[in-house]
Amino acid sequence: DIQVTQSPSSLSASVGDRVTITCRASPSISNFLNWYQHKPGKAPKLLIYAASSLQSGVPSRFSGSGSGTDFTLTISSLQPEDFATYYCQQSYITITFGGGTKVEI
Amino acid sequence: QVQLQESGPGLVKPSQTLSLTCTVSGGSISSGNYYWSWIRQPAGKGLEWIGRVSISGGTFYNPSLKSRVTVSIDTSKNQFSLKLSSVTAADTAVYYCAREAAITGTTSMYNWFDPWGQGTLVTVSS
Numbered sequence: 001d002i003q004v005t006q007s008p009s010s011l012s013a014s015v016g017d018r019v020t021i022t023c024r025a026s027p028s029i030s031n032f033l034n035w036y037q038h039k040p041g042k043a044p045k046l047l048i049y050a051a052s053s054l055q056s057g058v059p060s061r062f063s064g065s066g067s068g069t070d071f072t073l074t075i076s077s078l079q080p081e082d083f084a085t086y087y088c089q090q091s092y093i094t095i096t097f098g099g100g101t102k103v104e105i
Numbered sequence: 106q107v108q109l110q111e112s113g114p115g116l117v118k119p120s121q122t123l124s125l126t127c128t129v130s131g132g133s134i135s136s137g138n139y140y141w142s143w144i145r146q147p148a149g150k151g152l153e154w155i156g157r158v159s160i161s162g163g164t165f166y167n168p169s170l171k172s173r174v175t176v177s178i179d180t181s182k183n184q185f186s187l188k189l190s191s192v193t194a195a196d197t198a199v200y201y202c203a204r205e206a207a208i209t210g211t212t213s214m215y216n217w218f219d220p221w222g223q224g225t226l227v228t229v230s231s
Contacts, residue, residue: 032214043223044152044221047216068195087152094167095167096154
């Protein structure tokens with residue numbers, strides 16, 4: 001099985017901050033990793049696929065990087081609408097999600 | 106654009122079968138190279154992928170749920186469905202349906218979910 005561990009589980013940040021969320025996979029998953037944003041009561045939204053490709057319509061302040069076991073989602077300048085929970089998801093072997101990172105004010 | 110909406114009972118008794126339907130609007134469920142998937146999230150916990158169906162009816166399930174899960178598709182109604190048998194309180198969760206893209210990579214498949222439905226809460230209780 002592929003284990004996917006996100007960190008931190010929560011963080012506090014301010015508008016304008018640069019935010020970095022980490023996802024660690026074991027064993028290696030190449031670049032078979034995606035990132036989602038989830039707000040309460042709403043449908044989760046795809047942000048990044050294949051580790052670093054920005055989904056159409058997603059603001060360019062979101063970026064993804066990494067390969068193998070270590071991946072990051074970066075928000076370059078946090079906006080009020082970005083306060084949400086973020087999940088990574090691997091598809092190298094079946095499908096599993098990370099535990100989530102809640103970004104709070 | 107394509108939108109998905111889950112529907113079904115919000116309360117299911119223990120040992121019974123949970124049944125949900127996802128209705129796809131804004132496009133045909135048969136168009137494009139997609140799978141159609143179910144994902145759930147118990148309260149306070151992370152997301153768990155349940156399983157998928159192709160437009161030809163082929164299925165693939167999470168090994169941890171495989172013995173209790175059936176996902177099916179009805180292209181004439183633009184719908185796909187989930188059945189989870191022998192439910193317990195541990196199956197209480199928000200259930201999401203989603204369109205799953207699948208792109209062949211060099212060593213595996215790139216699979217991602219977009220769009221998702223808003224989710225429906227199913228509570229297992231007597």
